[in-house]
Amino acid sequence: AEIGLRRSLGATRGQVRLQFLAESLLLSALGGVGGVLLGIAVTSGYAAYQGWPTVVPAWAMLGGLVATLVIGGLAGLYPAVRASRLSPTEALATP
Structure with a gap:
């Protein structure tokens, strides 16, 4: 219904697609930031338990974040394109 309302108020297909991809x-x-923080916490906890220094490479944190953004973008691409192709009346009628 939100898509139909936005389209009926003049939103273009590109704007709807961009909204879905941004979300x-x-x-x-x-989720990626939460995963990186959780990974750092678990690594720090285990390292402290073993009496080791905590070492979390920056490339691992950055790689995890980039991977989640790529996967999230690819997962959001199909629904974004599909939503942008709906006509306003069809989108308003969809529950």
């Missing part, structure tokens, strides 16, 4: 990337970025 997908935002959610995946939040």
Whole structure:
């Protein structure tokens, strides 16, 4: 219904597509940051338990974040294209 309302108010297909992709990337970025923080916490906890120094490479953190953004973008691409192709009346009628 939100898509239909936005389309009926004049939103273009590109704007709808961009909204879906932005939401997908935002959610995946939040999940990626949470995963990196959780990984650091678990690594630090295990290293402290073993009496080792905590070492978390920056490339591993960056790689995890980039991977979640790529996967989130690809996962959001199909729904974004599909939603942008709906006509306003069809999107408003969809529950």
